[in-house]
Amino acid sequence: MAIRTYIEAIREGMRDEMRRDPRVIVLGEDVGVKGGVFKATDGLHAEFGEMRVIDTPLAESAIVGVAIGAAINGLRPIAEIQFQDFILPAVDQIISEAAKIRYRSNNGFSVPMVVRAPFGGGVHGALYHSQSLEAMFCHIPGLKVVVPSTPQDAKGLLRAAIRDPDPVLFFEHKRCYRLIRGEVPDGEYTVPLGCAEVRREGRDIAVFTYGLMTHFCMEAAESLARDGFACEVVDLRSLRPLDRAAIVASARKCGKVLCVQEANLAVSVMSEVAAIVAEDCFEYLDAPVRRLGGPEVPGVPFSPPLEEAYMLNTTKIEAALRELAAY
Amino acid sequence: MAIRTYIEAIREGMRDEMRRDPRVIVLGEDVGVKGGVFKATDGLHAEFGEMRVIDTPLAESAIVGVAIGAAINGLRPIAEIQFQDFILPAVDQIISEAAKIRYRSNNGFSVPMVVRAPFGGGVHGALYHSQSLEAMFCHIPGLKVVVPSTPQDAKGLLRAAIRDPDPVLFFEHKRCYRLIRGEVPDGEYTVPLGCAEVRREGRDIAVFTYGLMTHFCMEAAESLARDGFACEVVDLRSLRPLDRAAIVASARKCGKVLCVQEANLAVSVMSEVAAIVAEDCFEYLDAPVRRLGGPEVPGVPFSPPLEEAYMLNTTKIEAALRELAAY
Amino acid sequence: MAVMRPETSPGSDLDAELLLTMYRHMVRARVLDERMWVLNRQGRAPFVISCQGHEAAQVGMAMALRPGYDWIAPYYRDLALTLVLGMTPRDHLLALLARAADPNSGGRQMPAHYGYRPLNIITGGSPVATQVLHAAGAALASRVRGEDAVAYTSLGEGSTSEGDFHEGLNFAAVHQLPLICVVENNGFAISVPWSKQGHTKDVADRALGYGMPGVIVDGLDPVASYHAMTEAVARARRGEGPTLIEAKVARLTPHSSDDDDRPYKTREAVAEEKAQDCVLRFRRVLEQRGVLSPGDAEEVRAQCMREVDRAQEEAENSPLPSPESLHLHVYGDQ
């Protein structure tokens, strides 16, 4: 096993799949010679050339729409959206088109395409380079939505996404890119979509989370462990479909539930997780479900005191856990 | 009080506000001479002229983006999107722009604009003329989202939306347009945004719903009442902000909760309602929260047997209520 | 790059066989289209949208393509186009009546939402102009594989106001993709006339902004349409990039069976368009040239009627989808 950063794992995932399968292409803004604004595609242009690593015009609907057409005609495109915030001009292509093409053609056509985009705050990116907009896509049948939290998952899930027969939105937490390093297995492994991962076992409180927050939850759980409270930290990884069985199992086992996400809470992934718990764990609960998420404001502000006030961190999560432990 | 259909009430709401306030304009596809494909703007072009009732090019991002600019420069635009399904090309203007303009300018600018769009199924509209896409907007701070179920609310909420200082998405169930009639008060009343309405009081099961489903839930509740079960039917009306206090009050009072919506359930309005109940009503619940919604498929199919299988109706709701009553 | 207006006198240089084939295709589409309205008026089909007035353009264009090799991203008026490419009246009536055997969507979509894998006719949804990008993507994929297939896409003139039209044509121009985009300009987008969609006289002028050839063609003339398309296809196959073709056509019906065009279209304008009906016009041309002899036109029509009768019967006897099939084909790995 090699040690890789999160972004190296993503880069290698793309590279390995491109070596393996000539149908895989990459397209997006600045993905060519520059190698992407975060360098996720660095080196791909040099290795695979202009035909397979395509600098597109500055037009997100085109990036996704062209990827859809290319997927229909036999390729396996990986479309990069420079920031998740800028996926919004492509929403019609994603929701009206990609998500519905298999269904509306009665299985005649399909869209094996990956849309990659960095999301999340904590990098002084302000309102439009910090958002966590995954919830809106998690509502839509026909899409799959994935958020890795570790290098191992980043590579394995990305490879699975590229091989998946349907459109997968692959959201990468930009703060993880260089912050998170870890072991990455050698060889051609994949990590299956649709499965949550228990990152830490416990029987007192079930913590459901994903992305960067996974790391904060692990730290908070660590801290509680010192006082004898055992938190089970579940990294959802796949936000659509959600791993309902895993959610129910951990919630039932622990009887107390904390849902943690960076995005604001209203009508979000953690609304759904809480709803699942409310539906399927009624007789097992020892406390009200608790949710912790971004505040009800339209984005992460730029100024450091505001950004800090906005973002969750280990301390805030720990406080919520202790409150729940005391219930 | 006069008797009006749902669509007449909407038309009168616009007309009355246009008479009252010269800043109010209407823009959209076919809203002029044709009076809109559903005839919602019928007569407005004749009364207010080309300058205030504007047939736009076929471009939804333009419709909303121009409305934003006009609102910033002092008008009160009502933008019509022909079908809610076709709001998706305008999502960037709605979420990146309209929703964030007040916040990002630190209160320097605001967007007093209404975006009207018909939604919902049951009219042989198939995948793209039947969707219920409101959930994605309910996630977004800075927006308000309204769905009336009666003519009285349609007119009163629409007037309140037009006078509101912020962007309001006003979604009208197209099946209600001519199906639902009812009394509409005379004079210049408004119905405040942000408030749910208890349509029927009861203490056995709290039913949360909105739009066309409100009528189906009322019928189902009627049927249960004959067997002595008293359902409280709460018409949410305002989906953002949700009336949390009203939800909690009815859920606590009844101890059993059924959430009913036409949209599919994952990461939806009823996920949030269930989550609120799970958070705030833990000690009051006598049964697991139940949700009833559209199936996990990408849209309402055209063929009658499929459309029927897709859509909720009184019978399906009644069955869920009886099951919950028996818990 | 300037906008071109190629001159072709109808039927000039094509042999009689080909002209006759064109005519048959036009009549077949017209007969089928009319039948769909009958079924609508009888209450047996809730929705019809029509190709009447667009047949000449579509037949001419379709005959310049290679069915099953080229990629096609059409729009809802392209009934005649799909018939020429190889779909059948039966296929379309199965869709109209929302039967399980509908090869476009298994009855899931509204009629006129074409999609047929064996012929590379890419499934279309309702949002207009999105298909332009799919066609560009399909063209890109053919190029990546080194094939000389072209991608065809079409849309109405009103739909060129959408951002996706711009992004698609711009992308195709930058990458010099083998894309042919046909705008079927019938003057109206539902009720909104071209003067409220664009400030240029011709839609083809939009091509100038993308540095690609814009071609204006008399879309009531199948031969002119065929020639324009043949040339655009040849250019595309040679790797010389995309073309925008504007076909000036007529909408002989209201927008759809849900529309009433009286508030926005004068009766005189309607009558004028009917007088220019492309099917009648082409019949007269062929009769003058002796390609159609007396009685031939009636015979062509009768043949088409018989085919459509048979197709209707088959479609009507074909089962509706089962309610359980609602849940199928959301994902490929289910």
Place this chain on the structure above:
Amino acid sequence: MAVMRPETSPGSDLDAELLLTMYRHMVRARVLDERMWVLNRQGRAPFVISCQGHEAAQVGMAMALRPGYDWIAPYYRDLALTLVLGMTPRDHLLALLARAADPNSGGRQMPAHYGYRPLNIITGGSPVATQVLHAAGAALASRVRGEDAVAYTSLGEGSTSEGDFHEGLNFAAVHQLPLICVVENNGFAISVPWSKQGHTKDVADRALGYGMPGVIVDGLDPVASYHAMTEAVARARRGEGPTLIEAKVARLTPHSSDDDDRPYKTREAVAEEKAQDCVLRFRRVLEQRGVLSPGDAEEVRAQCMREVDRAQEEAENSPLPSPESLHLHVYGDQ
């Protein structure tokens, strides 16, 4: 409609006072811009995006507008433009340092996201090209009220690939709105050259697709820019509709403080652009014409330095927003 290339020899017909004002504005913007990079390199400002190389175009354009009356929807490079209109170095340094008193956003947005109510400078977000539609809407509102205010909007050449650019210009053309859209063409969108954004030689060709005048101007010449804008504004005020102006400028820095341009821009190209630096060039012109006497340029620069020093001090002493203010101004009725 053809694309126009008006010829103006720099400084031809304007009086010395005006030329000097232009020069002062250009230097002031440059000095402020350079200071922002210093603060960035010192670690006191996490993000800078620059107007260096765009000053001539922006100053010329801005001087043709009526501040506080016309509506302005600028983009992130328009530092010089906003200064001419009436914003101050202090305003911008408050934004750079994310202070509560930042009049653009109270420190909420990244620097260079301009917005200033008293001057009708419409708040901008980060997604490119969306502002074109806001400007069209503002122009529409002025027209509805019968005012002769114009709306100005600007964006980079790469951003013209977005659908919103198309929809905005098309809307403005159809409704003949008083909109002036300026494309500041610096040849690159981050790393992507114009040849990968559009297949026309000039960006102004895009105007042809909308039936509006397209004007190409030497954006390194403030006088040419001023003239082109003056004419477009006059046309717009007279109700004669929108204009697209392409200003050929240079990007003298990497895209932003986060970018490294070495992988995609040769050092020779960079050196060539630096040699054409519009501030130096205009200085030489004014010196040749005797508008600037020996020592004047140094004095102008020194004055600007003093102003920027003072502004920096004020900004640095200004408080950051309080954490509680995070929750303010989500809705107006809170």
